[in-house]
Amino acid sequence: xxxxxxxxxxxxxxxxxxxxxxxxxxGRNIRDWLYVADHCRGIxxxxxxxxxxxxxxxxxxxxxxxxxxxxxxxxxxxxxxxxDATLAARFPDAPPxxxxxxxxxxxxxxxxxxxxxxxAIDATRINRxxxxxxxxxxxxxxxxPSTVPRQRAVVxxxxxxxxxxxxxxxxxxxxxxxxxxxxxCAVRLGVLGTL
Numbered sequence: 001x002x003x004x005x006x007x008x009x010x011x012x013x014x015x016x017x018x019x020x021x022x023x024x025x026x027g028r029n030i031r032d033w034l035y036v037a038d039h040c041r042g043i044x045x046x047x048x049x050x051x052x053x054x055x056x057x058x059x060x061x062x063x064x065x066x067x068x069x070x071x072x073x074x075x076x077x078x079x080x081x082x083x084d085a086t087l088a089a090r091f092p093d094a095p096p097x098x099x100x101x102x103x104x105x106x107x108x109x110x111x112x113x114x115x116x117x118x119x120a121i122d123a124t125r126i127n128r129x130x131x132x133x134x135x136x137x138x139x140x141x142x143x144x145p146s147t148v149p150r151q152r153a154v155v156x157x158x159x160x161x162x163x164x165x166x167x168x169x170x171x172x173x174x175x176x177x178x179x180x181x182x183x184x185c186a187v188r189l190g191v192l193g194t195l
Contacts, residue, residue, distance in 0.1 A: 007031075007066060008142075011073045015102050018093030021074075025111030027067025030118040034060030035136035045130050056130070059123030062138040067106075072142065074102035 004010050011021050042058035050056055081087045081096030088097035095102050126132040136144075 007069060008073065011070055012077070015074065015077050015105060016091040016094050018095060018098075019105065020107040021070055021102075021105045022107055022109045023067055023070060024109060024115055027070070027108065028065045028117075029115065030063050030065055030120070031069075032060050032120050033062040033064060033069075033138045033141075034058065034134060035141040038134040038136055041135070042126060042132050045132050046126065049130050051129075054125070054129075056126040056132075057121040057123045058126055058132065059121045060134050060138070061123065062134070063118075063120065064138055069138075070106060071103065072139075074106070076142065077102050 004013060013019075014021055038060065039058055042056070046056045046058075077094070078096050078101055081094065087094070091097055095104055123132070
């Protein structure tokens with residue numbers, strides 16, 4: 001199974017496998033995070049009430065530094081293992097299964113050339129014109145019961161080790177209920193015709 005490349009799913013998979021959590025540079029790269037259900041609501045709102053020809057940026061107003069995201073994920077996985085003793089048997093390589101903390105896996109690596117320090121958008125138009133406001137903050141979205149591994153992880157055997165397998169029916173385990181809003185993540189309302 002190929003490892004995911006996005007921050008949240010990569011961290012969860014690496015924690016459960018006891019692998020390092022690579023953080024680029026000093027980890028202070030900023031990203032705006034948006035809960036997928038909020039993003040879908042934003043798109044629906046644009047389709048229902050948006051003006052033809054306008055572009056609406058859908059943002060989460062949830063800017064976080066990557067290192068803060070990783071620290072929070074570590075805390076949540078540590079808490080999940082403390083609350084559910086069966087996780088240690090299912091994920092024996094995870095630090096909490098060995099009475100250690102997930103933060104011990106954090107490793108700072110050389111930053112990529114040209115790596116953007118901050119991704120941000122201006123969601124003023126959709127907020128002002130359509131009344132869009134995200135329902136979830138990063139903290140509430142990431143803490144939803146289906147986001148933590150104890151709820152929806154599907155485990156497969158892979159040469160003698162437990163390996164988390166992403167469940168397509170519940171993309172939650174991969175952290176995909178949180179979508180990163182980036183520059184250019186916009187909905188342009190055009191003439192759709194009849195559907």
